Amino acid sequence: MEEQAIEGLAALPFLKLFTAEAYYYITGVLMLLIHVGFLAYEGGVARSKNFLATMLKNLMTVPIVGLTFFFFGFWVYNAFPLWPVTGPLFGPWTDPASLSGVASDAYGLVVGSYPWSEALAPTKSDELTGVFWMVFALFAMTTASILSGAVIERIQMGGYYILAVVLGSFCWVLAAAWGWNYYGWWTTEWGWHDFGCAVVVHGVSGMFALGVLLNLGPRIGRFVDGKPQPILPHNISLTLIGLFLIFIGFFFFLADCVIFLPDYTGLTTIYGGPVTLATLAMNVTLALSAGLIGGYLSSKADPFLTISGGLAGIITVAGGLDLYHPGLVIVLAFAGAWIMPKGVAMMEKFGIDDVVGAVPVHGITGMIGGILPGIFAAGYIQQAGQPPINLLGQLGGTFIGAILLGFVPGYLVSLLLKSLGLLRVSPEFEEEGLDLKELGVSAYPEQTFAAPVKA
Template sequence: MDGNLNALTTVFTEFYYWVTVVFMFLIHVGFCMYEVGASRHRNHMHTLMKNIMIIPLVTVTFFFFGWWIYWAFPSFPFFGGLNHDAGSANLPWSQNMGTNLSDRITGVFWAAFLLFSWTAASIVSGAVIERIRSSALWVHAVMIGSVFWIIDAAWGWHAEGWMVKYLGYHDAYASGVIHAIAGGYALGVIMVLGPRLGKFAADGTPRDIPPHNPWMLTIGIFLIYSGFWGFYAACNIPAISPEGIGGLITGETWTATNIYLAPTSLSAITFNFLMSLSGGLMAAYVVSRGDAFWTFSGGLAGIITASAGNDLYHPIQAMLVGAVGVVIVYKLHYWVERTFKIDDAVGAVAVHGYSGVVGLIISGFLLWGAPSSPYEGFAAVNPVGQTIGAVIMFGVLGWLPGFVIAKMQAAAGVLRIPEEVELQGLDYAEHHAYEDAKAEIIAADKAAVNGGGVPAE
């Protein structure tokens, strides 16, 4: 860090990403609260543990190979080989992946991506509550969090990704690369897993399974909103010079950029985040006739639908895109539920998957002809490229692996919990131990009060 300005820029960038990571932790807290609030009392602890253990499992695997995939796969396998130069600096045995005073950015940048990985896995976790085996979900968490989402990030969320270069793929705040893929993956898993017992009546009519604690759900989703601010900031490069970008931009003016190193600003994304949140909330309130949980989820779906283009949209465009997306997603959710008997327990496939797909397609029209990259030779943003991108994210890298891996788990008999356990509740054994321990200590205390002496220490 020679020179004051260089030192300041480096430390600012390091601190910037660090702060986004802390904010994004709230997304995971919110997902945990949402899932526990949505599950029934007899499944609480398992539901919570299922989601909490995503944190260490995805973290260590993202350290071992996920981060390397991002740097090695931008052209692989269709448009070139592995990028060994960039990849080797991010292998777990590289000296950059540790305390190293000549590299002050890799750790915080790795962590920002890692928190996206947790989010992807957590989205899947919500859809499968109350009937999946934790061991099966944790394999899915590693696959979506440290393999499939990061392949799609290398292809479509990297300055040199082949989807950006040849399709003009543009997905600034991850409508597709996080939400569509995770929603698609969740759909693949729940198609094999099947609905919760009692979700559908004998004639196939879907039943509502209300959350046991609506307030926990509410706080959960508000925490997800809060964490989403960090997510948005983490998708930007905070300050970089045209020389640092090394592309076509001329002059000396520094800028914030999106992940493709194309110019945007924090001001733009602040406008658009809030307006798309508002458009989503308003539309969801109307379309769901004031259903509290769809309204809250609609805020999230509004942001997700507008996210692909929120680096460039006008705030009113962001609001209307968010609103239109929510109406489509809400209708689609119930149509899929009724027609295919799919039990998406927290609406994850709809709020993340369908919103992501709709957002990508809309952005292809609204940003038609905009440069996808500051470098020469890249395709411009266009509706065909965005639609193909949506199919790759939701279908090829999301739904397909989720379905195939769940099929393998089902064939091995390790996907779903036994029916008896589902009925008595996943926490049945723990509840018993808790009640027994409680009864024993109460009896001992009573004996002491009645003159039987102080209970043994």
């Protein structure tokens, strides 16, 4: 009996490690449901002539961002948290002997982030870096997928892939290094708090999409003499199911915003504050519910905008999900989702063809979600010596993230692609449909779309 107890105790270190490893592995894999959802969502929104090309473009976000995140994205996340404010930019050139204090602690993570690092290869000396890498890579794919839906039916695949790499493996990662990192200078210097990546993922990607859309232009026929013309989804059922899968995936995305390491005595946020899965269970479910109602009422029961309201609700409260009372979550999520359809109308008014509403749903509500902790969760000091969460800090991080790391690079890179003729397909391709012109196949080869003839 005593021997068995001793054997059990000997297994304890492994079990502690395995619990953390398994937590991230399982939640990370289930986060892939976001991509299943984006695939269905975009495919349904596209017209039947662009169905396969739209889905293929979205699907290939996974490999292009996955590989480039391995090549340099994970390094960006670990190398930039201190630079250029509180410390150096880390890389193979860094001499660890020259570092001290926080810089020395932060550098420890950098050596495990290079593609040639032993921590990312099969090893028994590090069983967590690989699962963290996977979770981050999936965050990166999610960020790029947000752009994907906005630009469907007229963007060149190659042009999109370049934009996806810039956004998914660099821009949002830099925002995360500064604002979603234990050592990030937004937090250590400004008291920044963004638990569920409202700005770091959604604000950056939504505003990046806006920059791209300005150069890409609307689909042919979307605006006639400046007046918006409806281009209806070819399969709204697929779109609705896709968005519901995104909701499920976001429960796991937010679970992966929690830090759980083998020797921890409780779960923490990335900033070191306490959090529980029960908090997420309550607040995410309520935000989804209130967001759906907000979208429903604001859009007068438009199915597409109603279900988008669920996502807008979650994003609105994402920044302070760990600190908001459930009643506050309901009110804020409802308000954010209520605003979202107004943003869709505003985009139409300016002649911008944002097919899935990425700018209002992710960009605008992401920015709102980043600012709100400065009002409703002000005063929390996340680590000794740091400023408390405050409105000015939240405004500063939101501006840098959504505008300087989102809108500006989105606009400039797409402008460069446009000037090189790499951004948009030809009018002929667009009119005839990308499935036949680019892929040589049709999604519905047996189907005819001729109107029925009366006998």
